[in-house]
Amino acid sequence: AQSVTQLDSQVPVFEEAPVELRCNYSSSVSVYLFWYVQYPNQGLQLLLKYLSGSTLVKGINGFEAEFNKSQTSFHLRKPSVHISDTAEYFCAHPSSPQGGSEKLVFGKGTKLTVNP
Amino acid sequence: NAGVTQTPKFQVLKTGQSMTLQCAQDMNHNSMYWYRQDPGMGLRLIYYSASEGTTDKGEVPNGYNVSRLNKREFSLRLESAAPSQTSVYFCALLGAENTGELFFGEGSRLTVL
Numbered sequence: 001a002q003s004v005t006q007l008d009s010q011v012p013v014f015e016e017a018p019v020e021l022r023c024n025y026s027s028s029v030s031v032y033l034f035w036y037v038q039y040p041n042q043g044l045q046l047l048l049k050y051l052s053g054s055t056l057v058k059g060i061n062g063f064e065a066e067f068n069k070s071q072t073s074f075h076l077r078k079p080s081v082h083i084s085d086t087a088e089y090f091c092a093h094p095s096s097p098q099g100g101s102e103k104l105v106f107g108k109g110t111k112l113t114v115n116p
Numbered sequence: 117n118a119g120v121t122q123t124p125k126f127q128v129l130k131t132g133q134s135m136t137l138q139c140a141q142d143m144n145h146n147s148m149y150w151y152r153q154d155p156g157m158g159l160r161l162i163y164y165s166a167s168e169g170t171t172d173k174g175e176v177p178n179g180y181n182v183s184r185l186n187k188r189e190f191s192l193r194l195e196s197a198a199p200s201q202t203s204v205y206f207c208a209l210l211g212a213e214n215t216g217e218l219f220f221g222e223g224s225r226l227t228v229l
Contacts, residue, residue: 043220
């Protein structure tokens with residue numbers, strides 16, 4: 001089974017600072033990768049996704065992620081964070097090597113706290 | 117999120133009681149999911165349904181049953197609730213095939229005493 005590992009459970013940063021949330025994946029064949037965001041007391045929503053093509057993926061709210069096959073990573077970055085970016089972020093990956101979107105496997109999440 | 121409605125939003129049960137979490141969608145998509153979210157554990161798939169009348173187990177199905185009687189609704193039932201089932205439950209709907217975009221409901225917070 002495929003898996004994703006989020007290396008940091010909590011990341012505190014100051015407003016306007018850059019941030020990187022790390023995600024590593026295991027995959028033997030095709031790679032689809034996703035980042036979801038969960039704001040307090042809400043469900044998850046898609047932030048960005050990599051299916052194929054350019055390794056730099058841009059998402060909503062100024063976030064971007066880079067697919068790195070050699071390092072099996074898909075780290076999420078933002079050059080300048082806002083208070084409103086405080087949320088929990090989840091990396092996700094299909095559970096089957098064939099890819100597709102059934103049965104996404106989620107990482108354990110990274111809580112980003114942006115302080116004034 | 118628009119399109120996926122879960123009820124109830126909050127529920128407190130005693131050990132051994134039963135209840136059903138309801139999920140309904142108005143987006144006319146096929147695949148629906150039930151996840152549970154626990155602190156430090158991320159989201160874990162309980163059951164999913166690829167289409168009306170079909171269901172399949174996910175990572176943590178024990179203690180749960182599901183029903184997909186029609187395309188619109190996917191319910192999750194706890195027959196005999198246990199404290200270990202205290203969690204936040206999310207229903208999700210797969211958008212266009214092979215895009216990976218799941219649309220989530222707002223969650224149902226269940227406490228089992």
